Amino acid sequence: MSTMHYQVMINGISRSFPGEHRLLAEATVDGDVVLLLGTRAGQLLPSLARREMRRAILVELGTECLGVHTGERWALEGSNVVGFARFRLGDAEPSDLVELVVQPASAPAALEAAKALFEGAGLKTAVCRDFPGRILDRLLRPFFNATLNRLDQGLASADDMDLTLRLGLGYPEGTLALLERTGLAAHAEISQALYAALGDPGFVPARRAQVAKARAHR
């Protein structure tokens, strides 16, 4: 990472980098890679100087698609702009995994720069196309909802369900304990957003998540 000069611009609170991090500490005042952070990171894109000249512009995403910020046309969209989000469940610390979002014609050099930047800072990357939920939320939210629904249906006790997943699949933490720790209301928010985007009933927030969200907003 030491050979890469990159600039960080922040607009809103960043879920990916909420506190101190090596990646932020080693940023420079200018650079051919730009990291746009925050809930409104994408709004910085139109006014960014020398936009076409940059090797990569990395835009932090929430639940929205990258195309919201770049525009799309005939599935030919793509440029030096790469989306990213560091996976994070609710109130937990962000994980070490950064999902990188590319479009059909994204510049390979931009993707390589994104990988080099994040991996150089000790993080891991996984690449996906520009779809709601990317990889992890798309895979995990229906699983979480199914777990909560099965608990309501009396399939097994919460402890036995978590123990089964830990002993049977080697998960480091049972799903119910994980959701309890990171926040059911936050799960409901993400799952509801994905249900709206994808229309797949697997994303309908489970009853327990809906209850937690209602209580959080009282």
Add this chain to the structure above:
Amino acid sequence: MPDIKTIGVAGSGTMGSGIAIVAARAGFRTVIYDTSQEALTRARGQTEAFFQKSVERGRLKPEELPVVMRNLTGTTSLADLGVCDLVIEAVFESLAVKHALFADLNKVCPPHTVFASNTSTLSITEIAGGSGRPDRFVGMHFCLPAQLMKLVEMSAGLVTSAATFEAAWRACEAMGQRPVRTRDQPGFILNAFLVPFNNDAIRLVESGVAEPAEIDKAIKGGMGYAMGPCELLDLIGLDTQILLCEALYGVTHDPRAACPPLVRRMVAAGHLGRKTGRGFYRYQGGAMFGA
């Protein structure tokens, strides 16, 4: 209900052999039955090799090896299971096959013998219905490889007596396993979650969201899981995933349990996973290549 001292295992495939190892290692007299002498001979050889490794790794004392091997006998005669207090079935996942086996077992086993099925997807109540003793019938789903995995999902059928379930539970604990109680529902806990989850991962590949290796990297890096779903599917076998989907979807009609078309195309192409050298990944020897 008398204490369980002798355990029978019907079927000497990978799962049956593993369960027999667990029972014999825990000190139970263990009788393993198969229709094929060749299968029994192979299973005994694999069992001996497993225990030999256990000795080398210090998990079994050298003097214990002949003792645990003496606990274990193989037979091609179903009547030899007549001495068992508990018989665990580990044969092909077919209701008809299991009904036929238990009907025959019911003729040779004394009334106190508890019957158990290792099914991962079929209903315990339905299998018990063809056993002639549905009140003395439980589900005991061991995980692969049974000799290494502690977890056993235990289910009572609708008419299983409390005494039967308790006796089987005690035997499971005495075998050194960790039972969890689950309702008699399709897939119990593990497969009810795992089969749709793996299907969802396959659908991400199908719909072009991400490549298999990227999905695996994301799950391992983001959640700390030991394996990604595509690696796991290659290990399970794509042909097995089809069987699991058919069993689960056939009962639940849950769209997430329906087999994704990509799996059928991969199986048609001979890409079954590790066992054919190609699935979501390519394998050569023990090594894995690309996505």
